[in-house]
Amino acid sequence: xxxxxxxGASGFIGRxxxxxxxxxxxxxxAVARRQPAxxxxxxxxxxxxxxxxxxxxxxxxxxxxDRALHLxxxxxxxxxxxxxxxxxxxxxxxxxxxxxxxxCRRLVTAGTCFEYDWTAGVCREDDTPTLPSxxxxxxxxxxxxxxxxxxxxxxxxxxxxxxxxxxxxxEPPGKLVAHVVRSVLAGERAACTxxxxxxxxxxxxxxxxxxxxLVDSEVTGPVNIARGEGVRIADLVTLIGxxxxxxxxxxxxxxETPAGEPPVIVADTARLRDEVGVADPLPLAEAIERxxxxxxxxxxxxxx
Amino acid sequence: xxxxxxxGASGFIGRxxxxxxxxxxxxxxAVARRQPAxxxxxxxxxxxxxxxxxxxxxxxxxxxxDRALHLxxxxxxxxxxxxxxxxxxxxxxxxxxxxxxxxCRRLVTAGTCFEYDWTAGVCREDDTPTLPSxxxxxxxxxxxxxxxxxxxxxxxxxxxxxxxxxxxxxEPPGKLVAHVVRSVLAGERAACTxxxxxxxxxxxxxxxxxxxxLVDSEVTGPVNIARGEGVRIADLVTLIGxxxxxxxxxxxxxxETPAGEPPVIVADTARLRDEVGVADPLPLAEAIERxxxxxxxxxxxxxx
Numbered sequence: 066x067x068x069x070x071x072x073g074a075s076g077f078i079g080r081x082x083x084x085x086x087x088x089x090x091x092x093x094x095a096v097a098r099r100q101p102a103x104x105x106x107x108x109x110x111x112x113x114x115x116x117x118x119x120x121x122x123x124x125x126x127x128x129x130x131d132r133a134l135h136l137x138x139x140x141x142x143x144x145x146x147x148x149x150x151x152x153x154x155x156x157x158x159x160x161x162x163x164x165x166x167x168x169c170r171r172l173v174t175a176g177t178c179f180e181y182d183w184t185a186g187v188c189r190e191d192d193t194p195t196l197p198s199x200x201x202x203x204x205x206x207x208x209x210x211x212x213x214x215x216x217x218x219x220x221x222x223x224x225x226x227x228x229x230x231x232x233x234x235x236e237p238p239g240k241l242v243a244h245v246v247r248s249v250l251a252g253e254r255a256a257c258t259x260x261x262x263x264x265x266x267x268x269x270x271x272x273x274x275x276x277x278x279l280v281d282s283e284v285t286g287p288v289n290i291a292r293g294e295g296v297r298i299a300d301l302v303t304l305i306g307x308x309x310x311x312x313x314x315x316x317x318x319x320x321e322t323p324a325g326e327p328p329v330i331v332a333d334t335a336r337l338r339d340e341v342g343v344a345d346p347l348p349l350a351e352a353i354e355r356x357x358x359x360x361x362x363x364x365x366x367x368x369x
Numbered sequence: 370x371x372x373x374x375x376x377g378a379s380g381f382i383g384r385x386x387x388x389x390x391x392x393x394x395x396x397x398x399a400v401a402r403r404q405p406a407x408x409x410x411x412x413x414x415x416x417x418x419x420x421x422x423x424x425x426x427x428x429x430x431x432x433x434x435d436r437a438l439h440l441x442x443x444x445x446x447x448x449x450x451x452x453x454x455x456x457x458x459x460x461x462x463x464x465x466x467x468x469x470x471x472x473c474r475r476l477v478t479a480g481t482c483f484e485y486d487w488t489a490g491v492c493r494e495d496d497t498p499t500l501p502s503x504x505x506x507x508x509x510x511x512x513x514x515x516x517x518x519x520x521x522x523x524x525x526x527x528x529x530x531x532x533x534x535x536x537x538x539x540e541p542p543g544k545l546v547a548h549v550v551r552s553v554l555a556g557e558r559a560a561c562t563x564x565x566x567x568x569x570x571x572x573x574x575x576x577x578x579x580x581x582x583l584v585d586s587e588v589t590g591p592v593n594i595a596r597g598e599g600v601r602i603a604d605l606v607t608l609i610g611x612x613x614x615x616x617x618x619x620x621x622x623x624x625e626t627p628a629g630e631p632p633v634i635v636a637d638t639a640r641l642r643d644e645v646g647v648a649d650p651l652p653l654a655e656a657i658e659r660x661x662x663x664x665x666x667x668x669x670x671x672x673x
Contacts, residue, residue, distance in 0.1 A: 118422075146521070146522055147522060148466060148469060148519055148522040148523050150515075150519065150522075151462045151463070151465060151466040151515065151516075151519055151523075152462070152463060152466055154459075154462050154511075154515055155458075155459040155460070155461075155462040155463040155466075156459070157459075158455045158456070158458050158459040158462070159455070159456060159459040161455060162452060162455040162456055162459075165452060197518075200515075200518045200519050200522055203514060203515050203518040203519075204515050204518075204519075207458075207511035207512070207514060207515045208511070210507060210511060211454070211455065211458055211504075211507050211508050211511045212455075214501075214504045214507040214508075215452055215454065215455055215504050215507075215508075217450070218450055218451060218452040218454075218504055219452050219455075
């Protein structure tokens, strides 16, 4: 059992990841700007804005985590090109340094497929060049590259969970799957592109399983957190329509595909499966079924 | 005339750069942890540790600079692989963001030849890959890449002065030229390697001229600040011995060349000369003469 500090613990990825870490027997200290109303009672919650560095340092000294998982970042709409990525990169670098100062010996940061050169199609951790096309990807890559280069100086293992595309219960409403599910459950047409793009979509609980396993492992460097298999967006949204019983509401081709959309973004997941030892994920259809069922249970679903 | 904020203004590069900016007619607000005793009276000094973000924000609001030059960084011995590079990267990113918030519309940051892949030999801003081999280079590159990617979001022009090797009055004693000059002036043998390496060495006042011109220009992106011409280290230190009148004290070959030293690190300076419009630098022999003369005037020279 370790004492694990988790930032961004109240977020879409944070919530199921905290559950996984608790189930693995860890003592979890969760940091969030606001403690969620219905959080797991086993968690030690700490309300903190990560930009408040002095308060963070005091918290770290009190908790003295063995391991940490840094998920917090601004991902509000427009975040891909927002100047808020700079303070988030800054606070992340300060966090990494401060963790080392209190004796934390392993850190997993949340990376992203936005760090890769997307012309590659299939992204492999060691071969595929990094070439972010967004400020978000650039800032994340800057933090993760610097943290990794500092590993020896910090006497801290650094692993980077490069999260690809995802969906599931609690997804922010503006995202693709949440938007389509909520639209069709509300009886509204979901305007989609023609959906020729192929993306690597993983159920959020499997993302959580990957990140929690990475915290527990000794693997360092970047590790793709993904299904390892692409799905055409058209097939994904068609599946949602079928599962929700409203296939006629899937408006394929209602919207133009934005110029410059990469045709394929898929992860190689050999490191995740073979080195970190994470089991195969939930089949896509089952994951969509669970997601639709969860949204059905939410009160007052209106299209986002 | 602009209001220019300069960080690291009391440092080796900062001092002559501030003079250049004043001579160009700018109002200079200089930030340093401690105001130098014999600073230029035309400067508005502000004693501030850049890690104290709240104080920095208050200062920026009061000064409201049009342009800024960010030179401050930890370059104490061992800095190449020190974990202190993380808080410096963090504070630099916060500074960039805070400058934008108070309406600063042009920022020049201090880059470094340590950002380049040194197997290239001659480094060109747009062609030569970046591949830092030190934590310092990684952290600097992270800041500069992120700042540059954020230029549109920040509504701020970003230029990066990639400073190569340098020497001159006031150089920290542990550095090559300062060490050799001080040794031979003290009548002590200066232990050197065989000096086959070729490096691009520029007189500090010419570094200052390049950075000040970059502040005044509209050029964005990285610009090499260098002579654009290599010198064998053996020739450089031999010249020092001759100028100081003690050629017999230059101990070429006294020390082993460290393994993995890149044979050639030289800058292409076409951007600096043609786009920024900076004149040719002082000839190397004259720069060494001025440097030796300066060290002769210092009290109690003992070998560093």
